[in-house]
Amino acid sequence: MDIPYGTLDLLILKSLETMGRLNxxxxxxxxxxxxxxxxxxxxxxxxxxxxxxxQEGWIRAELGVSETNRQVKFYSLTAAGRKQLRIEVANWxxxxxxxxxxxxxxxx
Amino acid sequence: xxxRRLLARVLAVARKRAHDHELENEIAAHLxxxxxxxxxxxxxxGEARRAARQRFGGIEQMKEExxxxxxxxxxxxxxxxxxxxxxxxxxxxGYTAMVTGVLxxxxxxxxxxxxxxxxxxxxxxxFADPDRIVRIWESPRPGxxxxxxxxxxxxxxxxxQSLEAIAAESPVSVALTGTGDPVRLTGKAVTADYFRIxxxxxxxxxxxxxxxxxxxxAPVVVLSHSTWRxxxxxxxxxxxxxxxxxxxxxxxxxxTPVDFAGGxxxxxxxxxxxxxxxxxxxxxxxxxxxRIRKGxxxxxxQEELRAIHASLQSLSPAWKRDWKIVMEPLEQVLVGDGQxxxxxxxxxxxxxxxxxxxxxxxxxxxxxGAARRNEIAIRMxxxxxxxxxxxxxxxxxxxxxxxxxxxxxxTGWVVIRAAVPxxxxxxxxxxxxxxxxxxxxxAAAVALGVSVLIGxxxxxxxxxxxxxxTGALSGKQGLGVRGASGANLGVRRAIVIxxxxxxLMLISGALLLFRTLFxxxxxxxxxxxxxxxxxxxxxxxxxYPAPARAAAFYESLMExxxxxxxxxxxxxxxxxxxxxxxxxxxxxxPGLASAINVRFKRVDPGYFSTMGIPLRGGRGFTDRDHAxxxxxxxxxxxxxxxxxxxxxxxxxxxxxxxxxxxRYTDRKGDLREVExxxxxxxxxxxxxxxxxxxxxxxxxxxxxxxxxxxxxxARPGAATVLPAVRAALRQVDPLLPxxxxxxxEEVRDTNLSGVRRPAWLIGVFAGVAALLASxxxxxxxxxxxxxxxxxxxIRMxxxxRPRQVVxxxxxxxxxxxxxxxxxxxxxxAALSSVMKNLIFGVSALDPAGLAxxxxxxxxxxxxxxxxxxxRAARVDPVTTLREE
Numbered sequence: 001m002d003i004p005y006g007t008l009d010l011l012i013l014k015s016l017e018t019m020g021r022l023n024x025x026x027x028x029x030x031x032x033x034x035x036x037x038x039x040x041x042x043x044x045x046x047x048x049x050x051x052x053x054x055q056e057g058w059i060r061a062e063l064g065v066s067e068t069n070r071q072v073k074f075y076s077l078t079a080a081g082r083k084q085l086r087i088e089v090a091n092w093x094x095x096x097x098x099x100x101x102x103x104x105x106x107x108x
Numbered sequence: 109x110x111x112r113r114l115l116a117r118v119l120a121v122a123r124k125r126a127h128d129h130e131l132e133n134e135i136a137a138h139l140x141x142x143x144x145x146x147x148x149x150x151x152x153x154g155e156a157r158r159a160a161r162q163r164f165g166g167i168e169q170m171k172e173e174x175x176x177x178x179x180x181x182x183x184x185x186x187x188x189x190x191x192x193x194x195x196x197x198x199x200x201x202g203y204t205a206m207v208t209g210v211l212x213x214x215x216x217x218x219x220x221x222x223x224x225x226x227x228x229x230x231x232x233x234x235f236a237d238p239d240r241i242v243r244i245w246e247s248p249r250p251g252x253x254x255x256x257x258x259x260x261x262x263x264x265x266x267x268x269q270s271l272e273a274i275a276a277e278s279p280v281s282v283a284l285t286g287t288g289d290p291v292r293l294t295g296k297a298v299t300a301d302y303f304r305i306x307x308x309x310x311x312x313x314x315x316x317x318x319x320x321x322x323x324x325x326a327p328v329v330v331l332s333h334s335t336w337r338x339x340x341x342x343x344x345x346x347x348x349x350x351x352x353x354x355x356x357x358x359x360x361x362x363x364t365p366v367d368f369a370g371g372x373x374x375x376x377x378x379x380x381x382x383x384x385x386x387x388x389x390x391x392x393x394x395x396x397x398x399r400i401r402k403g404x405x406x407x408x409x410q411e412e413l414r415a416i417h418a419s420l421q422s423l424s425p426a427w428k429r430d431w432k433i434v435m436e437p438l439e440q441v442l443v444g445d446g447q448x449x450x451x452x453x454x455x456x457x458x459x460x461x462x463x464x465x466x467x468x469x470x471x472x473x474x475x476x477g478a479a480r481r482n483e484i485a486i487r488m489x490x491x492x493x494x495x496x497x498x499x500x501x502x503x504x505x506x507x508x509x510x511x512x513x514x515x516x517x518x519t520g521w522v523v524i525r526a527a528v529p530x531x532x533x534x535x536x537x538x539x540x541x542x543x544x545x546x547x548x549x550x551a552a553a554v555a556l557g558v559s560v561l562i563g564x565x566x567x568x569x570x571x572x573x574x575x576x577x578t579g580a581l582s583g584k585q586g587l588g589v590r591g592a593s594g595a596n597l598g599v600r601r602a603i604v605i606x607x608x609x610x611x612l613m614l615i616s617g618a619l620l621l622f623r624t625l626f627x628x629x630x631x632x633x634x635x636x637x638x639x640x641x642x643x644x645x646x647x648x649x650x651x652y653p654a655p656a657r658a659a660a661f662y663e664s665l666m667e668x669x670x671x672x673x674x675x676x677x678x679x680x681x682x683x684x685x686x687x688x689x690x691x692x693x694x695x696x697x698p699g700l701a702s703a704i705n706v707r708f709k710r711v712d713p714g715y716f717s718t719m720g721i722p723l724r725g726g727r728g729f730t731d732r733d734h735a736x737x738x739x740x741x742x743x744x745x746x747x748x749x750x751x752x753x754x755x756x757x758x759x760x761x762x763x764x765x766x767x768x769x770x771r772y773t774d775r776k777g778d779l780r781e782v783e784x785x786x787x788x789x790x791x792x793x794x795x796x797x798x799x800x801x802x803x804x805x806x807x808x809x810x811x812x813x814x815x816x817x818x819x820x821x822a823r824p825g826a827a828t829v830l831p832a833v834r835a836a837l838r839q840v841d842p843l844l845p846x847x848x849x850x851x852x853e854e855v856r857d858t859n860l861s862g863v864r865r866p867a868w869l870i871g872v873f874a875g876v877a878a879l880l881a882s883x884x885x886x887x888x889x890x891x892x893x894x895x896x897x898x899x900x901x902i903r904m905x906x907x908x909r910p911r912q913v914v915x916x917x918x919x920x921x922x923x924x925x926x927x928x929x930x931x932x933x934x935x936x937a938a939l940s941s942v943m944k945n946l947i948f949g950v951s952a953l954d955p956a957g958l959a960x961x962x963x964x965x966x967x968x969x970x971x972x973x974x975x976x977x978x979r980a981a982r983v984d985p986v987t988t989l990r991e992e
Contacts, residue, residue: 024134025141042165043142047134048173055116055178068144072137073130 008049010092011035013077013085016059021074023066024050050075058084120178121187131174135167185496186503193504197511203476207469208511210883213876214465215516215554220523221458222550223543225451233439234367236307237399241438242409244274244396246431248705253434255392258382259423264396265301267416270404273304276394278380281646281815283845286352287339292646292845293353295332295376302377303330305399312336313347313362320361321379329358330377333366353378354648355843390425390694391770391777397438410435427694427703449945456942457617457873460610462554464877467607468884469512470562473505474600475891498564505563513555520551565599601924604881604888608928608965611874611881613935616961618874620947620954627949635685635791636720637852639676639822641830642684644847647814651843655772655812659735661840662712662808662816668836669818670714674826679715680808680816686855688793689803693777697765699755706747707793707803708770710811716742716788718821724748726761726786733807739782740807741767744790747802760784767804769811782806819852878968885921885972893917893976901985910981917980921973922966929962 015030016022022030027050028043035041053059058081064074077085120127142160143153151159161167197204232238245253246260261276268274277298284293296302303315315330329351331340340346350357358378400409417433424431484497521543645665652658662680669678683689694703713729715721724745733740743751748760757763763784768777790800808816822829834846893900900913940952950957 023137023141025138028138029145042170043138043163044135044165044167044170047131047170048177051174051178052113055113055120056110057112066137066141068137068140070133070137070140072134 007092008045009053010085010088012046012049012053013058013081013088016075016077017082017085021062021064021076023064023072023074025066025072027075053081056084057081117178118183121183124175124184127178128171128175131171135164135170139164185499189500189503190506192500193507196504197507200476203472204508204511207472207508208515210465210468210472210880211509211512211558212515212519213880214462215513215551215558216519216523217458217873217876218462218554219516219520219547219551220527221455223520223524223547225455226546226550227542228451229448233442235305238439239437240400240402241305242271242398242400242406242435243438243441244398244413245434245436246392246428247434248428248431250432254431256394256396257389257392258386258394259389260417260420261394261396262382262387263420264398264413264416265299268398268409268412270401270409270412271398272401273301274396274398275299275301275305276380276396277302278393278395280378281644281847282353282376283355283646283648283843284339284351284353285355285843290843290845291339292644292847293335293339293375294373294848295378296374297380298377299380302397305397308364308368310362311365312344313360315362315364316377316379321381323381323383325379325381327356327358328361328379329353330361331363332375332377333364333368335375336363351376355650385771385773388777389423390428390768398435406435406437425694427696427705449942453617453942453946454873457614460614461873461877461880462558464607464610464880464884466558466561467603467610468880468887469508469558470565471600471603471884471887473508473562473565474603475887502559502563505559508562509555509559512558513551516555517548517551520547600888600891604884604924605928605931607881607884608925608969609931609935611877612929612932612961612965613939614874614877615964616932616936616954616958617939617943618871619957619961620943620950620952622871623950623954623957624947635852636821637685637856639824639826640718640852641820641822641828641833641849642852642855643818643820643830643833643849645816645818645837645844646847647844649773649814651841652814653773656735658772658812658814659809662812665818665837665840666712666714668839669820669833672829672832672836674822674829674832675820676823677714677718677821679718679819680712681715681819682710682808682813682816684817684850684855685719685819685852686792689801693768693770693804695765695767695804696779697751697755697763699757700751701754704750704754704802706767707801708767708806709803710806710808710813710816712808715805715819718819719791721791722789724787724789726784728786728788729805729807731809734809735812737810739767739780739810740785741765741782742786742788742805743784744800744803744805745787746790746800747804748787750802760787767806769806770813772812773814878964881965882968882972885924885969886975888924890976890979893980897980897983900980900983901987904983905985913981913983914977917977918970918973921969921977925966925969929965932965933958933962 011031011034012027015027015034019026019030024046025043028041028046031046032041032043050059050061054061054075058078059075060078061073061075063071066072139157139160142163143156146156146159147153164170233241235241244256244264246256248254256276258276261274264271265274275298277296279294280297281292281294283290298316298321300316300318300321308315310330311333313330316328319325320328331346331351336342336346340349343349346360346363349360351360352358353376364377398409400406413433413435421429487497488494524543647658647661652661666678666680669675689707689709693706693708695706696703711729713731713733716723716728726742728742729740743760751757751760751763761784765782765784766779767782769780770777788805790803793801793803818833820829820833830846830849837844837846900908904910904913936958937953944952
């Protein structure tokens with residue numbers, strides 16, 4: 001399956017919280033690994049999401065050197081980003097719980 | 109979207125190139141790492157590269173999404189289109205210069221006019237809470253306003269609750285000595301509340317304190333900033349000095365701030381102290397202003413004052429029992445209806461000029477747009493949205509309008525700078541016309557409007573052109589051009605027709621005003637004004653305490669003035685000819701039911717002959733009508749007619765009447781027996797269309813006045829006689845300065861300036877409009893000929909004569925002009941009700957004027973058509989036919 005709409009931001013924020021600093025490639029790999037075979041991610045899709053999160057001020061980008069010896073951006077969470085992550089996680093859990101209850105109710 | 113992100117996105121637009129570069133780098137690094145990992149898992153180099161790309165997904169889509177996410181697409185497009193538009197302008201400097209020039213004229217005229225209208229009509233008065241300031245008049249009959257008497261003013265002051273301050277003022281003129289040559293200063297005597305109504309934070313010292321207008325208070329004076337600067341050398345220690353006014357020392361209380369309104373004409377203020385002699389109800393000499401208390405309304409204040417007036421009516425002299433009281437907001441008083449109307453008409457004229465300028469620019473843009481129609485059509489065919497194309501067109505025209513707007517602002521600035529010295533000070537400006545934020549905002553709004561107007565055109569033209577897409581896409585240049593002769597030309601024809609119509613309206617309006625001006629100049633003023641100079645003389649009461657002294661002074665002054673070799677005649681009068689005559693007095697005569705209110709003018713025996721005022725019957729004054737002789741008066745024929753009607757006299761000459769006559773210094777009048785010895789033709793005292801007031805002339809010797817106007821007629825061709833007059837005055841009284849001097853032409857012109865101003869302004873605008881219209885006409889006709897060159901070529905190859913070609917082109921030109929004239933005539937008819945109030949002696953639909961305006965436009969059309977027509981005739985059939 002594809003990544004559910006609107007969850008990529010959450011996945012990125014959560015990955016950065018867990019892993020600290022990551023470059024774009026490592027971030028895409030990390031999401032793939034955690035998701036396992038269950039999702040299909042076009043790795044390039046993280047970049048538009050990253051610029052948006054950066055503009056919101058939730059993540060910051062610093063230049064670093066990649067494993068291939070190239071200058072690339074490394075992303076990490078900001079304080080605002082941590083807060084946003086908590087909000088998004090809470091929202092997600094609320095939403096998921098609602099959907100779960102709803103599905104249970106219909107099943108009965 | 110959070111504000112932070114919005115800001116980041118807008119900023120991202122500016123850093124587009126850097127962002128794109130960074131992204132490229134990220135993608136490359138990403139693919140590199142992915143490839144390396146893939147190879148480590150055992151793939152070949154080729155497999156690894158393919159796998160990496162596949163895992164990455166669509167690179168171009170991603171880039172596009174990245175751009176969309178980070179920036180603001182429309183802003184990016186706008187910036188790009190704007191730069192593209194500027195680039196186009198740079199590539200065609202001739203076109204750019206033309207459009208900029210036309211817009212500079214249109215916008216410049218509007219900016220200049222706006223700053224005038226703003227200063228005159230829109231800006232609030234420069235006083236705190238200006239809407240609470242009112243002017244209060246006594247009113248003898250509906251529509252007429254009169255000054256107030258002392259006791260009436262004091263009653264209002266005592267009893268009014270709704271006015272927090274009320275002050276009376278009267279103009280005064282004094283000789284300032286001890287600061288070099290004696291000079292005459294004009295100022296105001298005001299009661300102490302004056303500066304509570306017109307608050308001024310004194311630049312130095314203070315304004316008046318309560319009680320300084322009580323009898324016995326020490327004499328103090330407040331100087332205007334310019335008086336302090338000019339006559340006291342901006343002395344910072346001014347408060348320790350005294351001002352010698354009419355030979356009396358005045359303590360200087362303070363100096364008004366530099367921008368105090370009205371400070372230019374008023375050179376000083378002194379307290380107005382009512383002496384016992386001034387406390388009357390029958391002498392009207394005070395201008396009264398009030399300030400309405402916070403919380404009270406104008407209507408409440410008006411009603412209260414009316415009630416006060418009614419309760420005191422029994423105290424009034426019998427002849428003014430039916431007088432009313434009028435309270436008007438000051439703003440309304442300062443800018444009269446006529447002035448407001450003339451300003452709005454002038455403003456309307458410049459708006460027409462702007463519309464014509466827009467039409468011209470639109471024409472140029474269309475001509476240019478014809479070349480770009482293919483581009484627009486292709487982009488539409490490829491799926492560009494209408495909105496996107498309009499946005500592009502607008503962004504491109506923005507550059508054009510920015511240039512035009514800047515040029516317009518500069519033009520407007522130059523015009524205002526050039527015009528300000530010629531604007532009459534009497535226009536009642538709340539503040540000088542200035543280039544401030546309001547004017548810039550107006551210019552920006554106009555430029556934006558113009559930009560939208562002309563930016564939409566090329567697009568609309570393509571959208572609605574029948575041959576638009578298909579014609580352009582058929583790929584043949586020829587078809588495009590021929591297609592253009594359809595819709596494109598239709599739009600441009602409509603524009604030219606509109607231009608002709610608007611120009612006709614302007615030109616005919618200007619002609620009407622010029623004819624009005626001409627009628628007014630030729631107007632029978634009732635007097636001879638050539639070679640006459642006037643000067644005011646005011647006798648300080650200290651040196652001339654008694655009327656006999658004044659009479660002696662006038663006698664010896666006039667003797668010396670008449671002896672000046674270049675002087676043909678000289679006279680004295682208490683009011684200038686052609687000017688309003690103040691001071692209503694009561695005239696009682698046997699046979700009259702009640703006293704009639706008449707204007708009162710004191711003149712010397714030389715006045716009537718100097719001004720060439722003809723006698724209608726009886727005699728004028730002579731030296732024998734001195735103080736000891738029986739009282740005599742001369743009346744104007746308006747009063748003679750009125751008396752004939754009201755009293756039933758068949759002959760007014762020799763009749764006797766009783767007339768209230770003001771005393772020399774105090775403000776009391778005596779009822780005196782006089783005999784009517786002569787009737788003169790009425791002098792004009794106001795603009796045209798007003799009835800002549802009823803005027804009584806009294807010999808100056810029998811009712812001397814401390815202030816008079818000296819009128820001196822020089823021999824034709826003589827140099828100015830003023831220096832000799834000054835010398836004569838110095839011989840009689842070395843301490844007395846000559847007051848304000850004017851020629852009679854100037855006196856007349858200030859009276860007529862209400863008409864003269866819009867006439868000249870609209871005349872200039874009409875000229876500009878005609879110029880623009882002819883340029884537009886010429887442009888369109890040239891284009892028509894160019895587009896029809898193939899057809900003309902074929903015709904000529906088939907044997908058409910050049911003359912037929914010329915007449916064909918001219919005929920199409922004249923058809924456009926004719927439509928335009930028809931529309932313009934309709935427009936002029938629609939505007940005639942507005943013009944009616946501004947013109948004099950000519951009909952608002954003056955056939956001669958309209959014919960002349962039509963003729964002028966037809967001539968312009970003919971001239972603009974001839975050149976393209978002749979060019980058409982010279983077309984070589986072979987060349988044009990070979991072109992395709």
